[in-house]
Amino acid sequence: MTSRASRIDVxxxxxxxxYARALRTRGLRPGGVDLPEWSLERSLRVMDRNDIATAILSISTPGAWLGEADEARRLAREVNEYAAGVVAARPRRFGFFATLTLPDVEGAIAExxxxxxxxxxxxxxxLSNSDGRYLYDAAFEPLLSHLHDREAVxxxxxGELPxxxxxxxPSFTADFLLDTVRATTGLLLSGALEKYDRIRWILAHAGGFLPYIxxxxxxxxxxxxxxWRQAKVMLARKAEVERRLGVLRRLYFDVALSSSPTALPSLLAFADEDHVLYGSDFPFAPAPAVRFMRQEYEDVRLSDHQRAAIDRTNAHVLFPWIAT
Structure with a gap:
């Protein structure tokens, strides 16, 4: 079944x-694969062929940090200004997520x-980890506090597993999923998810295998x-279990490379259905892969309401500026 709504690809x-020059000069292969070719025209072509009205752009791992703070600040600024230029040229088709400079916290807040x-x-x-340090690292708390105050998405x-x-x-196959689970679990165990609860998190790839575990x-x-002895008693209290799981259910999950007939029902069995978003992962998922995963997604049995919510209406809560 094809969605009637034009999709928002987060x-x-x-x-x-x-950015491509910086990575290729160093021989870096994000996710263990060659850096893909990208252009605005290629993105628009894939979007038009897969009913994507608006895409929120971001760079992938390794982000702006290539080992030195001044370089990270320069590269992050260059990437963000380039992305803003794409959005300015096609404001109805694109938005962007800003790249920061972690583990440089001061630079990250400024950027x-x-x-x-x-x-x-x-x-x-x-990224789940920056230079081997996960987001729940105590040194990153000033950034989390700042993003909480700003109610940021x-x-x-x-990122690459340490x-x-x-x-x-290739690390994108399984390591990426573990990296997301590590970061999110650490944010929960450290108390950061509850302390900084005005941050609206979107987890890539359906949260890795977080819903499953x-x-x-x-x-x-x-x-x-x-x-712990008293905590065991809590397991017998359904309301307490649901309260604690509710902290994770406040998270948003995209379905990029995770919309198969086995993965998507698992995600929907766990996640709040209003917190599931469409994602393509282009161009790291090349055009044939985007089409394949989109077709699998359309084959999963969903109600019209569920499909419209994943395709578009859930994203409107986070991005109300996208034209209806």
């Missing part, structure tokens, strides 16, 4: 020329304000509490 990458206030960014893109995209990749398996994460949370 997981759509761009590869600005200066967030510049992008949100001066460039009109739709939100902020953060934050798109959480995986440590050696598994031989013969949500009760395992809950048990981990209970084991960290001082009175």
């Amino acid at each position: 997981h759509h990458h761009l590869v600005p020329p200066a 967030a304000d510049h992008a949100l206030d001066q460039l009109g960014a739709a939100g902020i893109a953060l 934050v798109f959480l995209h995986p 440590g050696q990749a598994a031989p013969g398996i 949500s009760h395992r994460v809950l048990l981990t949370q209970l084991r960290t509490e001082p009175r």
